[in-house]
Amino acid sequence: MQKKWKIGLSCAIVLLGAAVGCGLWTDAHAPIDAERILVNSKLNGRTFKGEVVEIFADNNLLHAYLMEEHSVPLAAISFGFDRAGAAYEPKDGVALLVENVLMDGAGRFSRKELREVMKEKGIKLAVSAENDRLTFSLSFVKKFEKEALEILKAVLYDAHFDKNDIELARRQLAMLKQQQKESPQYQLNRLIDRTFYGKHPYAKEGIPDDAVLAKVSVQDMRDYLKQFMAKDTLSVGIAGDMDGAESEAFLTQAFAGLNEKSKGRELPMLQPDWNAPKVAEVSDISAQSLIMLKSLGVPRLDDDFYPLLLADYVFGGAGLSSRLSLAVRENEGLTYGIYSFLTSDDTGDFWQIYFSTTPDNTARIFELLNQEYEKFYREGISPHELDVAKSSLLSSFNLRFSSVAVIADMLEQMQVQKLGIDFLKNRQNQVEAVTLEQVNDAIRRRLPKTLKDGDGARVFEIVGAARKNN
Amino acid sequence: MRLFSLIQENIKLSRFTLLSVGTALMLTIVARSAQAKLMNLSAFTLDNGLQVAVVENHKAPVVLQQVLYKTGSLYDPKGKGGIAHLLEHMMFRGTDKLPGKMFDNLTQKYGAQSNAYTTYDETGYYEFSDISKLELMMALEAERMANLKMSDADFLKERGVVLQERKQRFESNPVPLFYETLNKILWQDHPFASSVGGSEPEISGLNIQDATDFYHAYYRPDNAILILAGNITKDEARVLAKKYYGSVQNPTRSFNRPTFVEPKNVDADMVVKLDGVQKPRFVQYIRLDGQVLSKKDIEALGLLTTFLTGDDTAYVYDKLVYRDKKLLGVEVGFSYCFGVGGTVSFYAVPAPEWLNDKTPETQLAEIKKLLRQTIDDGVKTLTQQDLDKIKNRMLSEAVYMQENPQAAGRFVGSMLINNYSPEEIMNYDERIMAVTLDEVLQAWNKVKKSEATVAGYLVGK
Numbered sequence: 001m002q003k004k005w006k007i008g009l010s011c012a013i014v015l016l017g018a019a020v021g022c023g024l025w026t027d028a029h030a031p032i033d034a035e036r037i038l039v040n041s042k043l044n045g046r047t048f049k050g051e052v053v054e055i056f057a058d059n060n061l062l063h064a065y066l067m068e069e070h071s072v073p074l075a076a077i078s079f080g081f082d083r084a085g086a087a088y089e090p091k092d093g094v095a096l097l098v099e100n101v102l103m104d105g106a107g108r109f110s111r112k113e114l115r116e117v118m119k120e121k122g123i124k125l126a127v128s129a130e131n132d133r134l135t136f137s138l139s140f141v142k143k144f145e146k147e148a149l150e151i152l153k154a155v156l157y158d159a160h161f162d163k164n165d166i167e168l169a170r171r172q173l174a175m176l177k178q179q180q181k182e183s184p185q186y187q188l189n190r191l192i193d194r195t196f197y198g199k200h201p202y203a204k205e206g207i208p209d210d211a212v213l214a215k216v217s218v219q220d221m222r223d224y225l226k227q228f229m230a231k232d233t234l235s236v237g238i239a240g241d242m243d244g245a246e247s248e249a250f251l252t253q254a255f256a257g258l259n260e261k262s263k264g265r266e267l268p269m270l271q272p273d274w275n276a277p278k279v280a281e282v283s284d285i286s287a288q289s290l291i292m293l294k295s296l297g298v299p300r301l302d303d304d305f306y307p308l309l310l311a312d313y314v315f316g317g318a319g320l321s322s323r324l325s326l327a328v329r330e331n332e333g334l335t336y337g338i339y340s341f342l343t344s345d346d347t348g349d350f351w352q353i354y355f356s357t358t359p360d361n362t363a364r365i366f367e368l369l370n371q372e373y374e375k376f377y378r379e380g381i382s383p384h385e386l387d388v389a390k391s392s393l394l395s396s397f398n399l400r401f402s403s404v405a406v407i408a409d410m411l412e413q414m415q416v417q418k419l420g421i422d423f424l425k426n427r428q429n430q431v432e433a434v435t436l437e438q439v440n441d442a443i444r445r446r447l448p449k450t451l452k453d454g455d456g457a458r459v460f461e462i463v464g465a466a467r468k469n470n
Numbered sequence: 471m472r473l474f475s476l477i478q479e480n481i482k483l484s485r486f487t488l489l490s491v492g493t494a495l496m497l498t499i500v501a502r503s504a505q506a507k508l509m510n511l512s513a514f515t516l517d518n519g520l521q522v523a524v525v526e527n528h529k530a531p532v533v534l535q536q537v538l539y540k541t542g543s544l545y546d547p548k549g550k551g552g553i554a555h556l557l558e559h560m561m562f563r564g565t566d567k568l569p570g571k572m573f574d575n576l577t578q579k580y581g582a583q584s585n586a587y588t589t590y591d592e593t594g595y596y597e598f599s600d601i602s603k604l605e606l607m608m609a610l611e612a613e614r615m616a617n618l619k620m621s622d623a624d625f626l627k628e629r630g631v632v633l634q635e636r637k638q639r640f641e642s643n644p645v646p647l648f649y650e651t652l653n654k655i656l657w658q659d660h661p662f663a664s665s666v667g668g669s670e671p672e673i674s675g676l677n678i679q680d681a682t683d684f685y686h687a688y689y690r691p692d693n694a695i696l697i698l699a700g701n702i703t704k705d706e707a708r709v710l711a712k713k714y715y716g717s718v719q720n721p722t723r724s725f726n727r728p729t730f731v732e733p734k735n736v737d738a739d740m741v742v743k744l745d746g747v748q749k750p751r752f753v754q755y756i757r758l759d760g761q762v763l764s765k766k767d768i769e770a771l772g773l774l775t776t777f778l779t780g781d782d783t784a785y786v787y788d789k790l791v792y793r794d795k796k797l798l799g800v801e802v803g804f805s806y807c808f809g810v811g812g813t814v815s816f817y818a819v820p821a822p823e824w825l826n827d828k829t830p831e832t833q834l835a836e837i838k839k840l841l842r843q844t845i846d847d848g849v850k851t852l853t854q855q856d857l858d859k860i861k862n863r864m865l866s867e868a869v870y871m872q873e874n875p876q877a878a879g880r881f882v883g884s885m886l887i888n889n890y891s892p893e894e895i896m897n898y899d900e901r902i903m904a905v906t907l908d909e910v911l912q913a914w915n916k917v918k919k920s921e922a923t924v925a926g927y928l929v930g931k
Binding site for chain 1: 528529530531532562567568569571572574575576578579580581582583598599600601602603604605606609610613626627628629630631633634635637638641642643644645701702706745746747748749781782783788791792795798799819821822859862863866867869870872873874875876877
């Protein structure tokens with residue numbers, strides 16, 4: 001490749017200086033000295049000053065984590081209820097229907113009025129029925145806090161559940177279900193539901209058949225909200241232009257009307273058969289194969305959590321720099337993406353690997369995957385890899401403060417995951433303190449011996465077999 | 471999950487995506503809006519022509535760096551479809567000073583969220599990082615702006631990845647093929663006829679020289695925009711932009727913007743039957759040629775589409791979905807690129823009860839007629855009061871950009887790419903407020919005058 005232009009002499013640090021003057025080449029091949037640039041940067045030393053405090057209200061029945069941030073006249077409140085998601089619903093489809101019509105009119109606002117007042121005043125409110133939790137996020141401009149609170153209370157306590165809105169939601173959900181069936185990702189999820197979750201509530205289909213939804217009454221929806229939104233399962237994160245007194249007042253006004261105790265009961269235990277053979281299903285809609293591997297992971301508060309998080313980073317968690325991505329994507333171009341990740345939910349803690357590819361490549365990818373894993377399990381990771389992984393986790397710390405909505409969500413999660421109020425103070429030290437021995441020891445104690453099916457890892461495959469639509 | 475999102479489209483290609491694929495409608499200018507007082511924006515140009523925009527936000531010690539090149543798949547040479555996108559991938563494959571995977575390794579090691587994307591008229595690279603890592607991120611971007619070096623072996627591997635990306639998109643879902651088919655009819659020899667990533671035979675035929683030529687033609691400071699948004703002052707930004715990008719030189723050879731032959735008039739309806747389709751989809755595209763619309767028109771049409779289908783209480787949605795129960799979803803979309811062209815699109819998902827006993831051909835005709843009628847009625851009923859309401863809504867949303875450096879940075883970037891000057895961006899709220907009812911109607915009349923349209927109806931086989 002011919003150089004079409006030359007680089008002049010740059011500033012004190014010759015970063016780009018491939019050519020100086022006429023033909024005098026300096027450092028043309030010396031790699032960029034990242035450490036030196038970073039050490040000398042004048043942008044060093046800036047920190048985020050947010051403090052987390054706990055706010056109590058309503059005789060300590062209500063509490064929240066608060067981070068004040070007054071530079072912008074905005075606030076975000078993120079909250080949710082444990083044991084209130086779709087897996088816990090007392091009747092199939094209730095949580096989904098509530099999610100879809102809760103904002104269609106409440107209190108003195110019709111659906112139209114609600115949209116109008118929210119849009120005009122910059123108030124945002126979203127509700128989501130996840131598997132485990134029923135969650136809400138609210139953002140507002142400070143001067144409209146009163147209006148935001150009124151809307152929130154109307155939605156929580158006085159949703160209209162108009163029959164026309166419910167009927168439309170059902171018709172749209174039926175269509176959405178049709179649309180899902182076009183996707184091999186949905187086929188993979190259903191395969192895992194059937195063969196991994198079995199009879200567990202987690203195996204329920206995201207959108208039930210319309211006949212099931214038809215049996216959900218308005219009273220069911222009201223009862224569900226009344227019984228599953230309660231003070232003892234509520235976690236609240238508040239961030240932005242709110243001080244302690246304002247937060248306390250908000251908590252009281254928004255949530256004092258909830259029941260004290262939730263009716264949500266623990267889910268039955270999931271007891272997966274970790275030695276079951278691979279399950280595969282041929283897809284008539286996809287020409288691509290989709291593969292998911294699932295094995296036991298690690299609870300968030302376990303001593304092995306950070307060691308395994310760092311191990312996962314090196315193996316398949318680090319985007320395009322991970323060992324897996326290098327072996328499969330970068331070196332052989334066999335897939336657009338392959339990655340591993342740790343997950344935790346109310347059924348347990350898992351370590352998973354996912355990729356999709358043309359069926360011709362599947363065997364070779366499995367071969368590489370097993371090779372990489374065998375080496376990873378046998379030898380662990382290297383000191384250099386650990387340094388890089390730690391540096392990544394440490395360096396990205398401040399990104400979690402990029403917006404008040406993100407901060408509020410984090411504050412809520414700190415409570416859901418029981419990380420404690422000092423999490424932000426301790427987190428960097430906890431990552432820093434992890435040793436190579438801890439990582440490599442945790443790999444051998446906690447991860448499966450091999451990724452071959454029947455050996456501690458479950459393998460699920462949608463085999464692409466559709467003829468191409470051309 | 472809000473059901474309002476029954477209709478989705480995804481044009482942007484990213485270098486990699488995680489499990490859930492993000493969606494973004496590119497070229498859509500007035501999806502969000504800014505208010506000058508809400509954003510601390512400054513701009514300057516380096517001696518080598520690199521445009522720099524700085525959005526200050528000192529809340530948290532983080533910063534978004536974006537380098538946008540004013541090129542994309544519109545610039546793919548004939549028969550070389552996909553080269554802009556493949557080059558985007560190659561930009562991560564090293565220079566002499568960033569050998570091998572060093573670029574990715576460094577962004578990973580220092581905790582930056584980094585990715586890239588290609589659209590028809592833009593190729594963007596970004597790093598969202600701690601402010602203390604910004605200088606390194608700038609050094610990395612400047613280095614690959616100036617000194618990309620590709621090896622044959624890397625090129626072949628990356629071409630394989632890009633082919634896999636295309637397959638993942640087109641082979642696991644029938645819908646992209648439907649939109650691609652319609653665009654071919656509407657745009658013919660115009661580059662909008664092709665999807666951004668190119669076709670499989672085209673990608674397979676690309677070689678390293680194609681990528682090198684493309685890089686040397688378009689990756690140059692005077693064809694790029696640098697955006698820094700976050701915990702940095704404009705004075706700091708000026709010093710650092712000069713330090714890292716100031717010495718990158720432009721090739722002596724100038725380059726031409728491609729010219730576009732206006733495609734022929736067309737008026738086509740087609741039913742497309744594909745394996746695997748469960749949800750019927752209607753779409754009608756109205757083609758707008760490159761010289762038709764002004765900035766004012768674009769702002770006016772942005773307001774009008776918001777009035778028609780901006781949310782579930784908007785005129786068309788309310789009428790056809792809520793009251794008449796004929797559709798389950800409807801959206802009027804709009805995208806435009808100055809000098810190149812654009813499209814007004816009507817998307818609809820019919821309610822099964824409405825047309826179930828009709829043939830697909832009849833269904834297509836019925837939906838088309840219904841939409842045209844209802845949209846025309848909507849435009850006729852639009853009052854000054856409606857328009858003011860829409861404007862207020864758009865501007866009240868803008869307050870959130872004040873606190874989110876990523877959102878603000880992306881907005882500024884998309885506006886600069888679409889030829890808005892920094893002054894125009896800073897005064898964008900006033901531009902929006904100034905749009906009159908007459909101007910909205912005039913802009914709509916320009917759309918109505920188009921003599922190129924294609925309507926498609928996608929059903930299962």
